[in-house]
Amino acid sequence: MNPSMVMYEEEFERITQLLNRLRIDASAKIVFLVDKNGQQIAGAGEIDQVDTTSLASLTAGNVAATDGLAKLIGEKEFSILFHEGRKDNIHISIVGQRLILVVIFDERSSLGLVRLRVRKTSSDIERVLTDIELKAQEVGAEDAESPFAEITDEDIDALFSE
Amino acid sequence: MSFINYAAREINVKIVFYGPGLGGKTTNLQYIYEKSNPQQKGKLISLATETDRTLFFDFLPLDLGSVRGFKTRFHLYTVPGQVFYDASRKLILKGVDGVVFVSDSQEARMDANIESLRNLEDNLAENGFDLKAIPYVLQFNKRDLPTAVPVDQMYRALNFKGEPTFEAIAVQGMGVFETLKAVAKQVLYELRRR
16 A cells, blocks of 8 residues: 555666766756655765755655646646756656656756756666566565564664663 | 665655644644754755745654664655645645644634544545554644643544544644654554564
8 A cells, every 4th residue: 555665776776877877968967866755766966065855855845736736737747847047957857657857957058958868867767667666576575575574662662762 | 655775775754744724733843853963854944935834845854863774764744734725735645654643722723623634534545545544643732822622622532543642832842752753653663564
């Protein structure tokens, strides 16, 4: 009913590589992947320059609100959002229905280039997502080894001991 | 929907503070923000109107520490309480792992509490969740006000599954961390069960 999304090392590496490639190809400052619930997944570029946690939750809020707007006027979704600033711009797009790809770029790049490169990267990320889902099904079929399956009441209490 | 990242060895969960307008949801978050260690917390974001009413949500990321080598990151959200912001409320419940219902103890707000609780149940259902099954904690806020309804009366009106219930005075911090701790525990137990 409420499945966790699980990311393994291998797919995380693949996604990070894809984001790094996109950042270079699109001449972007920051490339960032968030899930629709506001949790950050991976990033590339000058991510230490921004508050990535806030970026993730606000992006998800933005996409959720825009989704709501789309439904109100009878659209399925607006798959791309673009915010143009004086120096920096943000390009936001939906990937595989559950993830959000954020590209922050300045005058060294252009909207056209970013759109072009994002399209390619999106389909690559979707492929990784499919792999993750397949893996989750396999693992789920054997036995779901959640890191939390073994925790005890004491472990949980210890978190709140202060 | 929690997100387990094996690469970063962290788990992210989403907790939503729900309840009627002006009930103290944002105040709960502000108190948690003030009292948490700087290394534990991120920035508190408030998308509010000019008069400080929550317009879309407040957001506070909080690291509670590690369990079995996994960092536990709690993302705390509030919803706008005012009735006409229902579309926004629905959006924020997406992917929720646990809910805190912040009720207002004042006599005059009892109807608003009940209406908001029903609204929570409906909006959860629309997102595919069942209020009866989801990790859930109830808070009676504003216990210090002279018009506060007796606790047992509030309990009868609002508690419906024996969920953990806490009296609070959020502006002073009373009951705030107890509430958070209770919902966080339930979420972790739920993760273990799955």
